[in-house]
Amino acid sequence: MVPILGSNMSQTLRCRTPHPMDSTLMKSLSHKPKITTFLRCYAKKSGVVSKIMASATPTTAPITFGFSNLLETFSVDVHRAENRPLNVPLIAPFTIASSRLERVENVAIRVELINGAVGWGEAPILPFVTAEDQTTAMAKAFEACAFLRRCPALTLGSILGEIAAILPGHQFASVRAGVEMAIIDAVANSIRVPLWRLFGGASNTITTDITIPIVPPAEAAELASKYYKEGFRTLKLKVGKNLNADIEVLQAIRVTHPECQFILDANEGYNSEEAVEVLEKLHDMGLTPVLFEQPVHRDDWDGLRYVSNIARERYGISVAADESCRSIDDVYKIAEGNLLDVVNIKLAKVGVMGALEIIEKAKVAGLDLMIGGMVETRLAMGFAGQLAAGIGCFKFVDLDTPLLLADDPVLEGYEVTGATYKFTNARGHGGFLHWDNIA
Numbered sequence: 001m002v003p004i005l006g007s008n009m010s011q012t013l014r015c016r017t018p019h020p021m022d023s024t025l026m027k028s029l030s031h032k033p034k035i036t037t038f039l040r041c042y043a044k045k046s047g048v049v050s051k052i053m054a055s056a057t058p059t060t061a062p063i064t065f066g067f068s069n070l071l072e073t074f075s076v077d078v079h080r081a082e083n084r085p086l087n088v089p090l091i092a093p094f095t096i097a098s099s100r101l102e103r104v105e106n107v108a109i110r111v112e113l114i115n116g117a118v119g120w121g122e123a124p125i126l127p128f129v130t131a132e133d134q135t136t137a138m139a140k141a142f143e144a145c146a147f148l149r150r151c152p153a154l155t156l157g158s159i160l161g162e163i164a165a166i167l168p169g170h171q172f173a174s175v176r177a178g179v180e181m182a183i184i185d186a187v188a189n190s191i192r193v194p195l196w197r198l199f200g201g202a203s204n205t206i207t208t209d210i211t212i213p214i215v216p217p218a219e220a221a222e223l224a225s226k227y228y229k230e231g232f233r234t235l236k237l238k239v240g241k242n243l244n245a246d247i248e249v250l251q252a253i254r255v256t257h258p259e260c261q262f263i264l265d266a267n268e269g270y271n272s273e274e275a276v277e278v279l280e281k282l283h284d285m286g287l288t289p290v291l292f293e294q295p296v297h298r299d300d301w302d303g304l305r306y307v308s309n310i311a312r313e314r315y316g317i318s319v320a321a322d323e324s325c326r327s328i329d330d331v332y333k334i335a336e337g338n339l340l341d342v343v344n345i346k347l348a349k350v351g352v353m354g355a356l357e358i359i360e361k362a363k364v365a366g367l368d369l370m371i372g373g374m375v376e377t378r379l380a381m382g383f384a385g386q387l388a389a390g391i392g393c394f395k396f397v398d399l400d401t402p403l404l405l406a407d408d409p410v411l412e413g414y415e416v417t418g419a420t421y422k423f424t425n426a427r428g429h430g431g432f433l434h435w436d437n438i439a
Contacts, residue, residue: 067200071157076159078112078148079116081146081148082109086104086105086377087105087438090375094404095213096267098268101126104125105134107138107175109181111185115190117186118185119187123137132175137178141175141178143166156184169327174374184352185383185428191427194426195390196423208398208399210400211238213238217252224257225256231417232260234419235257235261236293239266240269240270247281263289263291264278264293264295266295268297272306275292276307276310289317293344299324301337320344321344325343325358328357331343343362343370345369348376368396369393371396371398381401385399410432414430
């Protein structure tokens, strides 16, 4: 029998007031049974429970997941599970400092439960950013789906723990995310609850920025003008390949779209001195980004701290870790070293369950949250968007890549009006694929 949860389904993960990472505040979460249950159910397999329980501090407002109830009470009995390539053309090549993508070559996952409920997931592949290529992702997704088909009925928490063991760490994070999405979506369909309500119900909308990849100044200006007319007020600019060219692009965009806020994303492309020089030149031009994302190499922690300190103290600009934040251990390092102000959470880097861990830790540490993606269709972006809307504590939202695709294989799902995504009360994700059409 499928359990139908009552009022607990609308419990919300609430924002809290940030506080310093003072060791005197690092107390146990034992008086918070619901979040403790969630952490024990999933994280005991990865050995992070003791770290989180030792580093978290109590708040006046309780932090709970409606989702956490399902981890121990919902029995997942899989009838079918399979994966197929999900190939979609882009409107134009997507170039960042570390790679160039001509088309999306992801992996779609479909899970059907014994009760007929179907869930959908997507493993996004971005060369040199995700560890998997499509061939590897297909093979590992096949392995995970084979396990699901032969696995006896298990609680949701247990089956997600088994998937984490089959697809461990950053090496298979993108595939793990796709399989987790499909399982959780199937469960949400079973209990007839939309994902945004399952994850807390804080909101049913998000407003995203939109990305301008590395292109010549004239093309960047044309894109900025187009996005302004479509209602986008925050542009995310890919930089990091050529400092002088980056400055020229920024000047051209400012002329075309003078009111826009903008985020700089270097994708590890600068060294620390170049990153500071960019900020100095922008300051001289009267331009102040709202965020500077991953200015230096992910392992250059000293450089990250150096750029972040100057950005914060001289210019009032926050720096975000993207490539430098792909595990709970990275978040500990960032928080305990006071390295920067923002962490970018992507499901493809850490999986769904890993993202929930990191959200909790980042909030305890007083870090601001950003949610982003690789290059995904509305399957993965819709899941990430509903998670962000439901939890409601993300300061920066970067979930725009479905808008960069030349085709949309996803049917139904969320509604798009300019920069705003509205999630309906359709159960689960609300979107799906014509499975036979992508075979």
